[in-house]
Amino acid sequence: MKTNCKPFVCSTQGADHIRRGVVCQDAVGSFEDSLMNIAVVSDGHGSAQYFRSDMGAKFVVEAAIESLKGFVSSLSFNDNDDVQDKIPFSHLCSESARSDIVRDLVENILVSWHEKVDLHYKNNPFEDEILDSLSEKYKTKYRSGKYVSAYGATMIAIVQTDYFWMCLQIGDGIFVKVDDKYAITMPLPLDDECQNEVTTSICQDNALSKFHYVFGTDIPVALYAASDGVDDSYDDDEMLKLVYRGITTVFGKGYDYGFQEVKEYLPVITKNGKGDDTSMIGIINLDSVSDCAAFFRNQIEEEQQKNNSVASIENNDLDSLQTNGNSLLSKDEDSSGENVSECN
Amino acid sequence: MAELNNLTPPPRKVMTMFYIVDTSGSMAGRKIETVNSALENTKAQLDDISKNNDDAEIKIAMLTFDYEPTWQTPKPVKASDFHANLNATEYGLTNLGKACIELESKLSRSEFLETKAGAYPPVIILLSDGDPTDNYASGLEKLKHNNWYKRAIKVAFAIGADANKKVLSEFTGSTETVIEVNNAKVLSEFLKNVSVITSEFQSRSTNVGETTDSVKQSEELVKETFNTTTIDMDTVDDAKSDDDIFGGW
Structure with missing residues (x-):
């Protein structure tokens, strides 16, 4: 690759x-x-009825990586290439053609995931003891043979090449981009169907x-993504952006240090x-x-200096009040203290 | 690993301090002024505890009650954004029961305790100088069924000789958690110290669960407040001799 990028993945119980x-x-x-x-994160559903969601999440990661590898390999990045059965990259860049291409990719992921689930279930049928609970x-x-839900999970997959990057998502979790102007954005809006403990899932019939x-x-x-942990x-996206700003900052000291x-x-x-x-994945442009x-x-240093100076002024104000034995801080006095800190 | 801790905001739960303040007519003057000044003096320390606490952010919610309960904070706010600027009303009514019902309605994950990362059980501090004038018992009974209330640290301030300490102890669950204050200096110091000690404990407490007795814990924290609060008794005695300054509490 011309671009010097490297993926990382990290997960903790x-x-x-x-x-x-x-x-x-x-x-x-x-x-x-x-x-x-390629980097992929999947979050298996936590409720008791999804008792094989840890396996489901593992199969999501495998299916997504396999399908994305096949997808990128199927692209032709040079229009002059005379390669049959390949998708010209120009098609992927065309908005109208792209949706069909991505739809095929997602279908491949779903087929692959279902195959893995089916095989696992065949070799490991549900035990009565679990079903009874x-x-x-x-x-x-589940007794009627509709066992797929037990493996339910979400997915965020990121792929990056010299020519494009793409993120695919089903369910909750977040995708974050730090662009070449150093702006931190969340380009995939939160799915309205994912609220509180409810999420869309790869196990749905209409996934x-x-x-x-x-x-x-x-x-x-x-490019980063993380499970909803x-x-x-x-509390809000602004705090999250500060988290990803900090993470990008530590990767500035080297990939191994950041990881x-x-x-x-x-x-x-x-x-x-x-x-x-809690899991996080990313692709870092080294x-x-x-x-x-x-x-x-x-x-960050400028913000910390500003905060320190505000704290120092507030402490001085407080000391001064205590020294003067004045326990009644009037609204006017409070306002004047804030004005001073702003001037500084 | 140290650097990311310094470069990113800490993920934290929220612990909310609820101040429930009687603003009936008898609180007018020096009493309400003292409550305002004590809370203003306290918020910097609460903000400091919040900023230096890896476990929880501290927020403040304030409910006043006289004829009707009124939230002075439409939702919990950071200590740094909190301003105590209360006025007592001209009404003589002290409808504590209505205040209990209003408080109960907000002690919920879908109301004031709604945070993504979760909430610690709150601290509830009640300040009153009189007798309830409504059927407080039914409102209090409803509040007592609220699980957040059950797990909250609860302390009450009986301001002046006319405060009904029995009712306040029903609210907190113990006579040991009702602090009697008879002048501005004592109220100011104890309100500040109780706020700091209880919020510091409750915003770090991972051990307060269903099985922990929050009333006993509240008693311990009030004892700690008495042990750590040093008031210049000469000043208090001087104040007692000058009832005009302290409104004849």
Whole structure:
């Protein structure tokens, strides 16, 4: 590849899952070769009726990587190539043609996932003991042979080549892009069907229509995605953007350093946040991440200096009040304190 | 790993401090002024605890009650965004029962305790100087069935000699968690210290669960407040001799 990019994947069992003795239901995986980088995260559903969602998530990762590898290999990036049975890249760039091409890709992922689930179920049929512990609805459903739901999971898959990047998503979790102007955006809007503990799923009969994707031909500094264990631990998107700014900043010190930082930070997120399984994937552009990281580091230092100076002024105000024995801080005095801090 | 901790905002749950303040006519003047100033003086410390706490962010919600309960904070706010600028009304009514019902309606994940990362059980501090004038018992009974209320740290301030300490102890669940205050200095110091000590405990408590007795825990925290609050008694005595300044509490 001309662009010097590298994927990373990281996953940790949720603090709440550890406490309750529930296995990690997230799965992650990556692939890289001379043509492409791929990173995939899948979050198996947590409710008791989805008791094989950890396996379902693992199969999602395998199916997505296999299908994306085949997809990129099926593209012809040079219009002059005389290669039959390949899709000209220009078609993928055409909005009208792209939706059909991506639809075929998603269908391949779904077929592959169902094959893996079917095979696993054939070799490992549900035990009566487990079925007896489920609600009547799911007991009946699974006994009638509709077992796929037990493997339900979400998916976010990112693929990047010298010519394009793309993210495919079904279900919750978040995709984040740091572009070449160092802007941090979330290009895939939150699916309205994914609220609170409800999510769309690869196990749905109409899963094909539930997929969303975003495609670009620019060269980002970084592409990230995470299971909802990350975004559910922060109150809003602005805080999340600060998280990804920090992550990009540590990758500026080198891939290995950044990866180690992320690996050790995920347990902090799940411990202090939602407590769910927490996984993050990304593709880092090693050529541009250092400059971007330096820009972000300056931003952070300026913000910290500003905060320190505001805190110092507030403490001085408080000390002054206490020294004067004045316990009554009038609204006017409070306002004047804030004005001073703004002037500084 | 240290750097990402410094470069990113911490993922945190939220612990909400609920101040439930009697604003009936008898609270007018020095009492309500003292509550305002004490809370204004406290918010910087709460903000500091919040910023330095990896476990939880502290937010403040304030409900006042006289004839009707009124939220002074339409939703919980950061300590730095909180302003105490209360006025007592001209009404003589102290409808605590209505306040209990209103508080109960907001002690819910779909209301004031709605956060993505989750909420710690709150701290509830009640301040009153009189007798309830409504059927407080039915409102309180409803509140007592709320699971967040059950797990909350609860402390009450009986302001002045006319405060009904029995009712306040029914609210908190113990006579040990009702702090009697008879002058501005004591109210100011204790309100500040109770706020700091309870919020510090509750925003770090991972051990407060269904099985933990929140009333006993509240008693411990009030004891700690008494142990750590040092008031210059000369100042208090001076104040007692000058009832005009302290409104004859």
